[in-house]
Amino acid sequence: MANLLTPLLQFLLSGLDLALLYLRRCLFQILASAPLPHHVSFILDGNRRYARKYDLPPGDAHQTGFRNLVRILRYCAELGLPCVSIFAFSIDNFRRTPHEIATLMSLFREKLLALRDDIALLNDAGIRIHFIGDISLLDQDIRDLVLHLAEETKGNDRLDLLLCIAYSTRYEMVRGARGACEEVTVADVEREMYLTGYPEPDLLVRTSGEWRMSNFVQWQSGGCMLHSPGCLWPELSLRHLVSAVVRFQRGRDYLRDARSKIWFYDRCYFKRA
Amino acid sequence: MLATSKLRCQLFVPNLPKSIKRPATNHCAAGSPSFIGKSKACSARVSAGEAPITFPRGGGKDGDDEGDFPFGLRREALPKHVAVIMDGNGRWAASRGLPTASGHVAGYKALKLMVELSCRWGIRVLTVFAFSSENWLRPKPEVDFLMTLFENVLKEDLRDLLREDIRICIIGDSSKLPKTLQKMSTEVEEISHRNSRLDLVVALSYSGRTDIVQACQKIAQKVKNGILHPEDITETCVAQELETSSAVGYPYPDLLIRTSGELRLSNFLLWELAYTELYFSQSHWPDFGEDEYVEALRAFQKRQRRFGLRTAL
Numbered sequence: 001m002a003n004l005l006t007p008l009l010q011f012l013l014s015g016l017d018l019a020l021l022y023l024r025r026c027l028f029q030i031l032a033s034a035p036l037p038h039h040v041s042f043i044l045d046g047n048r049r050y051a052r053k054y055d056l057p058p059g060d061a062h063q064t065g066f067r068n069l070v071r072i073l074r075y076c077a078e079l080g081l082p083c084v085s086i087f088a089f090s091i092d093n094f095r096r097t098p099h100e101i102a103t104l105m106s107l108f109r110e111k112l113l114a115l116r117d118d119i120a121l122l123n124d125a126g127i128r129i130h131f132i133g134d135i136s137l138l139d140q141d142i143r144d145l146v147l148h149l150a151e152e153t154k155g156n157d158r159l160d161l162l163l164c165i166a167y168s169t170r171y172e173m174v175r176g177a178r179g180a181c182e183e184v185t186v187a188d189v190e191r192e193m194y195l196t197g198y199p200e201p202d203l204l205v206r207t208s209g210e211w212r213m214s215n216f217v218q219w220q221s222g223g224c225m226l227h228s229p230g231c232l233w234p235e236l237s238l239r240h241l242v243s244a245v246v247r248f249q250r251g252r253d254y255l256r257d258a259r260s261k262i263w264f265y266d267r268c269y270f271k272r273a
Numbered sequence: 274m275l276a277t278s279k280l281r282c283q284l285f286v287p288n289l290p291k292s293i294k295r296p297a298t299n300h301c302a303a304g305s306p307s308f309i310g311k312s313k314a315c316s317a318r319v320s321a322g323e324a325p326i327t328f329p330r331g332g333g334k335d336g337d338d339e340g341d342f343p344f345g346l347r348r349e350a351l352p353k354h355v356a357v358i359m360d361g362n363g364r365w366a367a368s369r370g371l372p373t374a375s376g377h378v379a380g381y382k383a384l385k386l387m388v389e390l391s392c393r394w395g396i397r398v399l400t401v402f403a404f405s406s407e408n409w410l411r412p413k414p415e416v417d418f419l420m421t422l423f424e425n426v427l428k429e430d431l432r433d434l435l436r437e438d439i440r441i442c443i444i445g446d447s448s449k450l451p452k453t454l455q456k457m458s459t460e461v462e463e464i465s466h467r468n469s470r471l472d473l474v475v476a477l478s479y480s481g482r483t484d485i486v487q488a489c490q491k492i493a494q495k496v497k498n499g500i501l502h503p504e505d506i507t508e509t510c511v512a513q514e515l516e517t518s519s520a521v522g523y524p525y526p527d528l529l530i531r532t533s534g535e536l537r538l539s540n541f542l543l544w545e546l547a548y549t550e551l552y553f554s555q556s557h558w559p560d561f562g563e564d565e566y567v568e569a570l571r572a573f574q575k576r577q578r579r580f581g582l583r584t585a586l
Binding site for chain 1: 481482485486488489492493503504506507508510511535536537538539540543544546547548549550551552553576580581582
């Protein structure tokens with residue numbers, strides 16, 4: 001009897017998974033009837049508060065956050081979003097305690113190794129990984145893993161995943177300033193920025209109800225919609241993602257006008273100057 | 274546009290704000306003393322845009338206004354620098370069946386109230402987004418009206434602002450402003466530059482990206498002149514060349530308030546807002562009175578500001 005139960009349970013669970021996948025596809029088809037955002041950015045805030053709230057060991061805080069990240073990325077790929085960026089680690093976070101930095105770096109190392117070993121998963125999903133930030137600040141082995149993954153996935157074209165590690169907006173703008181010392185227009189400043197060549201974010205989602213940019217994509221977010229659901233990052237689920245996309249769709253026309261005015265003014269101002 | 278001729282008729286507003294002629298004797302209804310508590314039973318709710326605004330005489334100095342400090346706010350936890358995106362004048366006017374110009378006039382009254390409250394509560398810098406570079410694309414009659422409004426404001430209320438020891442800085446691309454307004458703003462900045470109670474930074478024809486690029490241009494010039502090497506360019510170098518560095522002591526906002534429920538930055542202070550707490554109010558700007566301001570400050574006090582670090586457990 002016990003021998004029959006386990007395969008039966010597995011069969012039922014896989015059936016349930018299929019049913020949920022089918023329901024999600026129907027929901028995403030409905031969402032896709034209105035224009036979707038081209039680029040959604042996430043600030044992953046609230047891992048440690050989640051661990052405290054549910055009495056998890058502190059070491060599990062970021063692991064839980066990572067598992068939810070994989071889940072949300074899967075939903076984004078199923079929904080058909082072309083570009084997703086994740087604010088994983090800010091340059092300002094290097095001012096945290098050495099112990100926490102070491103914990104985060106070992107988590108990156110572990111997950112990057114797992115991705116390298118299972119690269120077929122990324123290739124099947126059509127995800128291309130781009131690493132954004134000053135990777136020279138990372139350890140040598142993590143840097144090598146990062147470059148290897150970017151190289152292995154460069155042929156994929158379904159979802160561009162921008163992983164911002166060792167990134168901050170101001171640092172990016174300073175790079176732009178350094179690179180633009182000959183002729184300074186918007187295009188010259190942008191030339192040396194990390195996020196040049198990628199679409200500007202349409203929607204920035206920061207979890208845990210905090211309303212701050214925290215030195216993330218400020219240059220690029222002049223016409224971007226901001227959204228801060230109250231849930232912590234590990235609690236962000238399908239309904240929050242759907243709600244964020246629906247809000248974007250309601251405000252899309254206004255955002256498109258705002259952004260085109262910013263670009264128009266940039267071109268006019270610097271042509272005149 | 275067909276709408277432009279209609280707008281021209283609607284924009285005629287016979288009464289622009291008059292100068293303040295006599296000492297204030299009472300606060301406006303929207304700014305009633307808050308020790309009464311949050312109940313609004315004592316007066317019908319009057320939006321800031323409709324209430325008469327006066328600056329209190331002699332009541333704004335330290336020690337005299339302890340009784341006016343709103344309930345629930347801690348003086349030591351107030352932001353030093355508040356930035357405001359004053360959105361919603363047009364929608365406020367449309368909801369009341371008024372011309373857009375009335376919305377802008379009412380918006381100016383709300384700004385005066387906010388300046389008064391900021392002075393009273395010890396906020397040191399107030400940066401307001403009066404006119405963005407993208408607003409030049411609005412209909413010409415509206416733009417002309419706004420330029421006239423700015424000139425009249427600088428002409429008529431200057432004495433009161435100076436008397437209240439307020440320093441005015443105007444940031445943005447002044448070359449696009451009418452010549453008379455450019456001249457007036459230079460004069461106002463010179464006359465008030467010694468004042469120290471409140472820095473009122475008015476962003477006129479301002480774009481965050483343009484500000485950053487002009488800072489990069491100045492740095493590039495220094496590199497060309499051999500004063501600076503490219504590898505010595507740091508965040509401090511860029512910050513010093515931005516127009517907002519004129520706000521002495523507190524160049525970065527602690528709190529950004531945007532009214533009328535829109536959730537975006539609209540090319541405002543893109544460099545400076547890295548760790549600013551963002552607060553989005555549902556009221557339109559002319560309705561943003563003392564209650565709404567207190568609510569925003571209360572929300573600010575509850576925030577945990579970490580600047581990329583961790584709080585101790």
